[in-house]
Amino acid sequence: MTGPVQFSSRPELRNPTLVAAWSMDAAGLGLSVTDYLVGKLGGQPFCHIEPVDFFALGGVTIDNDLVQFPESRFYACPEKDLVLFQSTPPSHEWYRFMNLVLEVARDYCHVREFYTVGSMVALGPHSAPRQFFATVSSRELKEELAPYGLTREVNYETPPGGRPTLNSFFLWAARRRNIPGANLWVPVPFYLVSSDDPAACKKVLEFLNHRLGLGLDLSDLDEEARALDERIDRIRASSPDVDRYIRKLENNEGLAEGEGEKLAKEVEELLREEED
Amino acid sequence: MGIRLFNEPKLHQPDMVVGWPGIGNIGVITVDTLRQETGAEPLGDIEPWDFFYPNKVVIRGGVLEKLEFPSNKFYYKRLEDRDLLLFIGEEQPSERGRMYAEGGKAYEMANLVLDVAEKFGCRRVYTSGAAVALTHHEMRPRVWAVATDDRLLAEAKGYINTVLMSEAEGRGDFGNITGLNGLLTGVARKRGFEAICLMGEIPDYLSRVPFPYPRASQAVLEVLGFALGVPIDPKALDSMVTQIEGVISNVFRQFPQEVREKIDQRKRDVQTRPGIITDEEERWLKEHIDDLFQRGEKGQ
Numbered sequence: 001m002t003g004p005v006q007f008s009s010r011p012e013l014r015n016p017t018l019v020a021a022w023s024m025d026a027a028g029l030g031l032s033v034t035d036y037l038v039g040k041l042g043g044q045p046f047c048h049i050e051p052v053d054f055f056a057l058g059g060v061t062i063d064n065d066l067v068q069f070p071e072s073r074f075y076a077c078p079e080k081d082l083v084l085f086q087s088t089p090p091s092h093e094w095y096r097f098m099n100l101v102l103e104v105a106r107d108y109c110h111v112r113e114f115y116t117v118g119s120m121v122a123l124g125p126h127s128a129p130r131q132f133f134a135t136v137s138s139r140e141l142k143e144e145l146a147p148y149g150l151t152r153e154v155n156y157e158t159p160p161g162g163r164p165t166l167n168s169f170f171l172w173a174a175r176r177r178n179i180p181g182a183n184l185w186v187p188v189p190f191y192l193v194s195s196d197d198p199a200a201c202k203k204v205l206e207f208l209n210h211r212l213g214l215g216l217d218l219s220d221l222d223e224e225a226r227a228l229d230e231r232i233d234r235i236r237a238s239s240p241d242v243d244r245y246i247r248k249l250e251n252n253e254g255l256a257e258g259e260g261e262k263l264a265k266e267v268e269e270l271l272r273e274e275e276d
Numbered sequence: 277m278g279i280r281l282f283n284e285p286k287l288h289q290p291d292m293v294v295g296w297p298g299i300g301n302i303g304v305i306t307v308d309t310l311r312q313e314t315g316a317e318p319l320g321d322i323e324p325w326d327f328f329y330p331n332k333v334v335i336r337g338g339v340l341e342k343l344e345f346p347s348n349k350f351y352y353k354r355l356e357d358r359d360l361l362l363f364i365g366e367e368q369p370s371e372r373g374r375m376y377a378e379g380g381k382a383y384e385m386a387n388l389v390l391d392v393a394e395k396f397g398c399r400r401v402y403t404s405g406a407a408v409a410l411t412h413h414e415m416r417p418r419v420w421a422v423a424t425d426d427r428l429l430a431e432a433k434g435y436i437n438t439v440l441m442s443e444a445e446g447r448g449d450f451g452n453i454t455g456l457n458g459l460l461t462g463v464a465r466k467r468g469f470e471a472i473c474l475m476g477e478i479p480d481y482l483s484r485v486p487f488p489y490p491r492a493s494q495a496v497l498e499v500l501g502f503a504l505g506v507p508i509d510p511k512a513l514d515s516m517v518t519q520i521e522g523v524i525s526n527v528f529r530q531f532p533q534e535v536r537e538k539i540d541q542r543k544r545d546v547q548t549r550p551g552i553i554t555d556e557e558e559r560w561l562k563e564h565i566d567d568l569f570q571r572g573e574k575g576q
Contacts (some may be wrong), residue, residue, distance in 0.1 A: 092370075095325040135335050142339055145299040164333035164343060172330075221433040 004050040005100055008109075011046050011076035013083065017212055018105045018114035018181075020085040022166055027188040027197035033204045034075075034084045040216055043075035043084055047104055053088035054097045072097075074104060080214055083109050089166050090194040098173040106179055111142070114174060114181035116167040117204050119197075122187030123260075125249035126232060132203045134182040135168070137175040141182060148207055151182070191225035195271050198224035235270045242266050279388055281320035285352055285396075290359035291504055292401045296368050296456045299406035299479050300478045300489030303457050305366050305513070306404045306496045313497075313508050316351035316362050322388050327369035327381055348385070350392055357505055361398055364390050368456050382456055386463040393469065398468040402503070405457035407444065407475035408483045412542045413524050417477035417495040420444050422453070424465040428472055435499045438474070455571055472501055481531075481539065487523065490516040496563045 019037065021030025037043060049072035051057060061068045072087035082107065090097040105111040122131075133152045136142045139190040158164050168184040174181050184207065186200040209216045236243035245255055245263040253261070295307030310316075332344040346367035353360040369381040383498035393401060407420040420441045421432035432438055441451050455472060464471035476492025490513045501508035528536065545550065 027524045094329055134338065136339055139339055142337075152338055154335055154338045156333070158332040158334075168333040168335075168340065168343060169330055171340050172333075173325075177339065 003038040004053055005047065005104060006050060007047045009044070009046045011044065013076060013078055013109050014081050015110050015112040016076075016081040016083045016251045018083045018085060018109070018111045019117065019208065020087075020101070020114060020119045020170065022087055022089045024089060026119040026121050027195065027200060028203070029186060029188065029197065029200050030117040031086060032196055032201045033208075034086050036201065036221075037077070037082070037084055037208070037214075038075050038203060041077040041082065041214065043077045043082075045073050046076045047108075048072055049087070049097070051088075051098055052237075054093050055088065056091050072101075074167050076109075080212065082212060082214070083111060086210070092168070094169060095173060098170050099177075101170075102174055102177050102179060111179060114179060114182045115208065116181070117168055118165065118167045118183060119186050119193075119200060121190045121193055123245055123249070124187070124189060126189045126192060126197075126199075126229070127246075127250060130186050130188075130197075130200045130203045132184070132186050132207070134184050134224060135171065136182040137171050137176040138178050139179045143150055145182065145211075148211065151206060168275070183233045190260065191267040194268045196224075198228060231271060231274055232267070234274075235267060239266055239270065242270075278323055279320055279392055280323060281392075282318055283320075285319070285354070287352060287354070287359040287361070287396045287398075290352065290361045290391075290393075290396055290398045292361040292363065292398045293362045293500060293504075294365075294389060294401060294403045294457070294460055296365040298368075298457055299408065299483050300476075300487070300492055302406045302476045302478065302489060302492045302496065303404035304364060304366075305488055305490055305493040306476070306500065307362055309493065309497055309505070309512050310353050310500060310508070311362050312363065313512055314338055314353045314355075314360060314506060316353040316360065319350040319352045319361070320392065321350065322348040322385065327385060352396070355504075355506065356508075360504065360506065361393060361396060363392070365456065367540075382459050383463065386456060386460045387467075389460060390464060390467055390469065400472075401460065401464050401475045402500060403457045403460050403471065404493075405453060405455070405473060405475045406483070406489070406492060406551070407441075407477045408480050409444065409477040410542060411477050411479050412539055413479050413482060413491070413521070414513055415543060417492040418444070419495050419499045420475040420477065421472060422451075422461070422475075423472045424461060424470055428470055431474055432474075436502050437495060438499055440555075441475075453502075472503075476487075482524065487520055488516070490520055510569065 019034060021034045023031050051070040051072065055070040070088035073085070075084040076086070085101060105114065132150050133154055134145060134150045136145065171181060171183050184204055186203050188197045188200050198221045202225065203219055205216065205218055205221065208214060209218065236246060242263060245259050245261055248255055293307050293310060294304035297304045312491045312492040325346070328346045330343045330345050334341040348365045349363070353361040369385050390401070411417065416437070419435070419438045421429070421435065421438050423429045423432055429440060433440060453475070458473060461473045474496050476496040478489045478492050482489060494513045494517060497508050497512065498510065500506070531539070
């Protein structure tokens with residue numbers, strides 16, 4: 001393969017599963033999950049897609065003084081027969097980009113199925129258990145995944161003026177190439193979208209751990225989730241407003257206009273202050 | 277990437293009329309009304325996924341049922357003399373998130389549209405768009421024309437209510453037409469087609485509003501009916517025109533008096549091109565127009 005797809009090595013894989021994630025979703029869930037897998041399973045980068053055809057390269061974005069640049073990279077975990085793909089969402093030529101990803105997945109890696117990881121913004125409190133569901137490419141896969149308890153009877157149509165997610169586009173593009181797969185979704189509390197959500201991360205990893213037989217010990221994520229809860233408890237103790245808003249959510253009461261925005265802003269700022 | 281034809285009728289020397297969205301959606305409303313008026317039938321489409329991001333996903337019972345993309349459809353109609361081909365694009369393919377197409381994707385799409393024209397023996401293509409003009413929303417919009425050769429220009433000059441672009445508002449010999457409604461005429465010229473772009477006038481102060489401007493479509497439609505020899509109901513767009521004029525009038529009343537007077541002056545003396553809005557007034561309009569239209573819409 002030539003052109004925008006560049007291999008740096010050729011790992012030996014049998015019929016792996018692909019787990020794909022885009023940056024910039026709520027709580028950075030996709031990258032958290034795939035970073036975790038790369039770290040725990042010793043994933044090695046073996047291929048990337050050159051950005052020039054797919055991203056507006058008129059400059060760079062800066063996040064917390066750090067230069068950001070679009071990246072689209074594959075990692076291999078041959079021992080677990082797993083391929084991971086992380087990418088900045090392309091800004092144009094989406095279908096061509098996805099076909100390149102799927103060409104690497106199918107023609108080189110011989111991927112048998114794939115999962116994308118995504119989050120969505122939820123209005124519930126962080127203390128409620130994370131929900132977890134999937135949209136799948138076929139009824140067969142839906143039946144196969146039924147024992148994992150994540151295939152709810154989701155019915156959804158993009159509202160007028162909206163656009164489908166990149167994950168839906170990817171699911172559709174993969175189905176055209178007869179690669180079965182699912183989009184995994186975890187709703188993340190709206191006031192955690194700018195930070196990490198280890199509980200959401202664990203929800204996805206639990207599924208992948210069982211489904212793919214990864215044998216991972218995920219107890220460190222329980223620790224992280226507990227630590228985050230404690231930090232939010234401290235914030236609640238120091239800010240009566242934050243405590244009141246979260247209590248409302250915990251009691252299934254709606255927030256008044258402006259309260260949600262204030263809660264998200266305060267939690268984000270106070271979590272950042274704690275980190276500093 | 278390609279063209280999907282639903283059927284392959286034998287057509288007699290068809291003319292093609294093409295429209296994409298743009299300022300006031302003048303082109304696309306024109307061609308869609310022409311489609312409805314003539315009862316044109318679906319002919320085919322362009323596979324959209326190489327050009328567009330999808331605009332709708334449907335999930336049923338957790339299973340992806342379908343993904344929909346902006347449509348790019350061809351239609352045809354057999355007429356007494358020359359037959360008719362139509363193409364309507366729901367969006368312009370944009371490589372960098374811009375409203376108007378440019379670059380490789382635009383060129384590719386223009387060529388695909390002309391491939392279909394060529395396949396069915398078409399040698400003449402009309403596109404339609406907007407001409408931003410120092411006019412008034414209560415004045416009848418004229419239609420500006422450009423073409424790929426002098427003979428066509430002479431023909432266009434004979435159309436009703438039509439002026440050549442160079443003659444409109446003393447613009448001089450040079451101008452440009454942004455997006456695919458313009459680009460297609462260039463690609464058509466390169467490929468040896470005859471092409472005419474017909475642009476309906478839209479007042480400068482309405483060129484940025486998120487509303488269609490059906491009066492201009494009506495004007496272009498009238499010209500197309502004349503040029504193609506197709507009878508078009510002159511009242512075809514009346515209800516849309518009435519509805520939008522109500523919104524525009526509401527908003528216009530909220531313009532500062534001096535701006536209104538200057539614009540109204542255009543009605544009184546069309547020939548001397550009065551009422552040019554100053555830079556400062558233009559800034560005011562740009563800053564307030566969205567807000568005014570939102571209020572105007574609610575006031576309906």
